[in-house]
Amino acid sequence: MSYSAPIPGLRNILYLDLTEQSSKVVDRRELYKICLGGVGLATTLMLEEYKEGTGALDPEMPVILSTGPLTGVYPTCTKVAAIFRSPLNGELGEAYAGGHLGMSMRYAGYETIVLKGASKYPVYVAIHDDEVTFKDASSIWGLSSAIDVGKILRSREKGAGRRSILRIGRAGEKGIRYASVNVDTYRHFGRLGLGAVFGAKKLKALVISGNKEIQSPEHKNYRKLYRDLYKTLVKTELMEKYHNLGTSENILSLNELRGLPTRNLQAGSFEGVETISGEHFAENYLIRRVSCAGCPIGCIHVAMLKKAFSKSHEYETFNVSYDFELIYALGSNLGISDPKAVLELIDACEKAGLDIISTGVILAWATEMQHKKRLSTAETLGLELAWGNVEPYLQAIELIVRAPNEFYAALGKGVGYASCKYGGEAFAIQLGGLEIPGYHTGLGNLIGLAMGARHSHLDNAGYSADQKAFRKGLSDEEIIDLLIKEEELRCMLNSLTICLFARGVYTPEIVSKALATLGIQKSPEQLIELGKKVSQKKYLLKKKFGYTLETLTLPNRFFETAATTGKLDQKRVQKALELYRQKRGLERSEKR
Amino acid sequence: MAKRLKIANQARCIGCYSCMLACARTYYATISLKNSAIDIQTSGGIESAYVSIVCHACIDPPCARVCPQNALEKRKGGGVIVRKELCNGCGNCMEACLVGAIHLDAEKKAIICRHCGICIQFCPHEVLEMLEVDEAGEEIKREKKDFSKGSEK
Numbered sequence: 001m002s003y004s005a006p007i008p009g010l011r012n013i014l015y016l017d018l019t020e021q022s023s024k025v026v027d028r029r030e031l032y033k034i035c036l037g038g039v040g041l042a043t044t045l046m047l048e049e050y051k052e053g054t055g056a057l058d059p060e061m062p063v064i065l066s067t068g069p070l071t072g073v074y075p076t077c078t079k080v081a082a083i084f085r086s087p088l089n090g091e092l093g094e095a096y097a098g099g100h101l102g103m104s105m106r107y108a109g110y111e112t113i114v115l116k117g118a119s120k121y122p123v124y125v126a127i128h129d130d131e132v133t134f135k136d137a138s139s140i141w142g143l144s145s146a147i148d149v150g151k152i153l154r155s156r157e158k159g160a161g162r163r164s165i166l167r168i169g170r171a172g173e174k175g176i177r178y179a180s181v182n183v184d185t186y187r188h189f190g191r192l193g194l195g196a197v198f199g200a201k202k203l204k205a206l207v208i209s210g211n212k213e214i215q216s217p218e219h220k221n222y223r224k225l226y227r228d229l230y231k232t233l234v235k236t237e238l239m240e241k242y243h244n245l246g247t248s249e250n251i252l253s254l255n256e257l258r259g260l261p262t263r264n265l266q267a268g269s270f271e272g273v274e275t276i277s278g279e280h281f282a283e284n285y286l287i288r289r290v291s292c293a294g295c296p297i298g299c300i301h302v303a304m305l306k307k308a309f310s311k312s313h314e315y316e317t318f319n320v321s322y323d324f325e326l327i328y329a330l331g332s333n334l335g336i337s338d339p340k341a342v343l344e345l346i347d348a349c350e351k352a353g354l355d356i357i358s359t360g361v362i363l364a365w366a367t368e369m370q371h372k373k374r375l376s377t378a379e380t381l382g383l384e385l386a387w388g389n390v391e392p393y394l395q396a397i398e399l400i401v402r403a404p405n406e407f408y409a410a411l412g413k414g415v416g417y418a419s420c421k422y423g424g425e426a427f428a429i430q431l432g433g434l435e436i437p438g439y440h441t442g443l444g445n446l447i448g449l450a451m452g453a454r455h456s457h458l459d460n461a462g463y464s465a466d467q468k469a470f471r472k473g474l475s476d477e478e479i480i481d482l483l484i485k486e487e488e489l490r491c492m493l494n495s496l497t498i499c500l501f502a503r504g505v506y507t508p509e510i511v512s513k514a515l516a517t518l519g520i521q522k523s524p525e526q527l528i529e530l531g532k533k534v535s536q537k538k539y540l541l542k543k544k545f546g547y548t549l550e551t552l553t554l555p556n557r558f559f560e561t562a563a564t565t566g567k568l569d570q571k572r573v574q575k576a577l578e579l580y581r582q583k584r585g586l587e588r589s590e591k592r
Numbered sequence: 593m594a595k596r597l598k599i600a601n602q603a604r605c606i607g608c609y610s611c612m613l614a615c616a617r618t619y620y621a622t623i624s625l626k627n628s629a630i631d632i633q634t635s636g637g638i639e640s641a642y643v644s645i646v647c648h649a650c651i652d653p654p655c656a657r658v659c660p661q662n663a664l665e666k667r668k669g670g671g672v673i674v675r676k677e678l679c680n681g682c683g684n685c686m687e688a689c690l691v692g693a694i695h696l697d698a699e700k701k702a703i704i705c706r707h708c709g710i711c712i713q714f715c716p717h718e719v720l721e722m723l724e725v726d727e728a729g730e731e732i733k734r735e736k737k738d739f740s741k742g743s744e745k
Contacts, residue, residue, distance in 0.1 A: 073623050075610065099638070103609070107624065150637055161633040162625060185639050213616075213624035223617055227713075230610065234716045290638050291608035296716040298606035300638075319639055 009214045010037065010069055013045070014110040014132070016125055018201050019059060019117030021134040025110070036520075037068030037111055039094065040495035040534040042083035043541055045114065050544060056087035056193070057175065057200035059118035065105070066113075068496040071294075072106035073214060073222075074514050075230050076505070078292040079497040080105065083541075086192040086454075087200075088177040088358070088414050089433025091547040092538060093192045094454040098292035099184035100164040101208070102497060107162070108210025115201065124167075124205035126157055129212065137204035141173060145351040146182045149205060159209025167205035168195045169353020170401050175199050176412040178358035178435070182350070186290065186300050186321040190355045191456060192434065222517040229505065229514075234296050238504050242299040246289075247324035248278030255332075257470065259441040259463070259564040262332045263387050264364035265429050265557050268440050268564070272337025272388075276327050281339060287319070292499070299501060305343040320347045328438025329360025334367070335387030344390060348397045359400070361435035362415045363393055369424045379407040379422075426556040431455050440558070441466035442565030444479045447576050450552055451584075452487060453538040458500060460487040470565050476576050484583060491538070492531030539586065549581060549588055593724050593732065594669025596649040596707045597630075600721040605642040607632060611711035611720060618710045620697070627697055629705035630720075644719065647671050647693045647705035651729045655685035655694060655704070669707070670729040676701050 010032040015024050035041035042064040049062045063084045070077035078098045086093035105111060108129055119134075122141035126133045140149050146169035153165050164184055171179035172195030179195025180188045189195075198204075216222035233239055241249055251273060254260040258268035274280060285303035292300075305318045320343045330336065330345040349356045367385040369375040377384065381399065383392045396411075403409040410418040415435050419428035429436045431446070432455035439445045441463045448462020449455050457463055465482040468474055474482070489508075490500065498506045506514075508524035515522050522530070559568050581588075612628035620627035630646040649670030656664040656672050663678035664685060681700030686692075697703050712720045724733040 075608075103625075147639070150639075154637055161631075165637075185637055211624075211626050213620075213622040213626065215622055219617075219621045222623075226613075226617070230714060288603075289606055291606040293607065293609050294613070296606075296608045296610045296714070298608065298716070 013112045023132040038495040038497040039081040042066040056085040063115040072103040076295040076502040088193040095189040097183040099187035100293040103293040104164040119202040127208040146353045163209035171353040172199040178355040217519045218517045245278035257564040270332040276331040341390035358435040439463035442563040488531040491534035604717040610714040614714040654688040658684040658688045669725040
């Protein structure tokens with residue numbers, strides 16, 4: 001099979017219209033030439049598609065999924081970027097998932113998929129190479145477990161072992177603003193509420209499988225570079241963390257650095273940390289590790305949760321994947337030191353299809369509210385939330401999804417919304433309307449989350465800048481320079497949907513070499529420039545979504561609790577924000 | 593000495609597909625999963641274990657017996673050598689292989705493992721091993737992969 005396209009395979013965009021239940025393939029090879037793929041291409045396409053004023057959950061609001069030229073071609077280039085408008089904070093929705101999705105899209109011949117419209121009744125879309133079918137999903141709408149949705153679709157659809165199954169749980173169906181999309185079990189478009197967008201479109205699931213081939217015009221060079229990269233990824237120390245304990249390795253180290261948010265960030269370290277450490281999970285609960293298709297690392301850590309359900313040694317078992325952020329959100333930040341309780345809470349969120357970081361932060365805020373007697377059991381429907389107590393938390397998760405009263409409905413809209421309505425904004429730990437991930441390391445983290453395009457630690461790794469500052473001392477300006485440089489670099493990596501865990505391997509020089517074996521000529525400098533441009537485009541899109549610098553609020557909690565690099569000072573942070581703004585050339589909005 | 597591939601430690605498979613990509617890359621000069629002689633399958637999604645489907649190196653291979661073209665020549669140490677130019681794509685061999693280790697490529701030629709061991713070089717968890725075997729297929733020696741360089745895993 002040969003391709004006449006200038007870039008092997010990089011040609012098509014698949015448009016799916018859920019209102020009309022129709023699809024079309026559009027040749028946009030010129031777009032791939034300019035943007036390559038991933039976040040760069042998806043952002044460009046969203047700027048094209050977005051009609052000003054369209055709400056996050058409006059039918060016309062598009063969702064764009066995009067892979068890149070290296071997906072399915074080189075090891076650990078496994079991600080798919082999703083660009084949408086976030087129903088949680090109204091601005092840039094951006095999330096990444098791995099699993100089989102990247103490879104399935106690539107081998108199906110659709111590096112990019114645009115979803116538009118909304119169905120009148122629940123549907124799922126099955127894509128098998130050139131065959132696209134819309135199918136009634138009413139019978140699987142409302143299922144209590146998103147894991148079961150996968151099981152059912154696996155038995156209905158072809159493409160075993162070559163397909164990817166995206167699906168939402170009840171949280172997405174009910175429009176919980178931080179609902180996730182589960183990808184192939186254990187992977188997710190987690191943050192910023194893509195699940196709610198799927199739900200609003202009545203799109204329960206999407207199955208995609210592909211069996212096409214790609215050819216490298218420089219096959220010999222390709223084989224050689226593949227071998228080199230594979231060796232680097234598997235056999236050197238560069239990736240040791242992910243081969244071993246995985247991200248949860250950081251639980252103990254961040255705790256030691258006093259940067260692990262505990263009990264709604266009332267503290268930066270947790271006395272019960274030992275039993276929720278990566279080491280403890282690995283030694284006592286880890287049963288296997290799994291990979292995304294095309295990645296030899298196997299960073300997905302799966303634990304077995306065994307629960308007795310009678311006194312006669314009868315057990316039910318669940319396989320639950322865990323990670324640093326999940327242990328923070330449903331462990332230290334809820335004062336939970338029982339690893340089984342953490343796994344049980346993760347499993348509940350996984351089945352409901354909820355973003356775990358947001359859920360954990362919201363539960364933590366509600367707990368503190370109740371402790372401070374600012375909420376009564378009338379609001380919580382009798383629940384008494386208490387640090388370390390798993391049962392009420394499990395019930396609260398169920399109630400958030402069911403939203404039986406105004407209070408739980410408010411919790412389903414995020415901690416920003418709930419604290420605006422019920423108070424406690426000073427300890428609602430969000431930045432830019434997104435519940436914070438598990439770091440309280442200092443200025444870099446705070447500025448990074450506040451100013452990062454999607455308010456994620458993955459935008460610019462502010463926590464990493466802080467750790468550098470902690471070890472060798474950096475000026476605030478140096479920290480800001482690091483953040484900006486890192487965010488731009490990541491925009492490049494994300495345009496190629498390279499897993500960020502492999503960022504140390506895929507330097508601009510290596511990416512340039514890898515692209516050359518596909519007939520794409522981009523110098524390292526051009527790639528860095530591309531990252532810069534994508535970063536600017538994302539801000540342009542944010543502005544169109546109504547983002548202004550002035551909307552930023554900085555809850556007092558961030559200043560009360562000492563971070564790794566010490567207590568943060570309001571004035572210092574304001575100064576740093578201003579410096580960041582100037583360096584990025586971001587304009588303040590004109591007062592209207 | 594003849595060699596054959598063995599699925600030694602199936603439970604260690606992480607489902608990375610590196611072996612499949614290596615096989616297709618080597619013999620078909622493509623980047624794909626479909627032209628690989630070894631097939632990694634899920635048995636109920638990634639929640640459950642992976643399965644590796646590949647030629648078991650039969651000493652008296654049934655696939656060779658049913659080939660009307662004599663395109664499958666018995667291989668020393670087990671399995672067959674495919675003479676592509678003779679294969680007519682009838683699919684009898686696929687039927688005869690209970691393991692399901694044979695499929696056809698785009699030109700309707702049988703794809704069957706040659707026991708060359710390229711996949712082993714791309715297995716990060718020692719799922720696959722090469723055995724040195726005698727003509728009757730009996731194991732003489734096991735080739736251990738060299739993990740002395742780099743991290744212990």
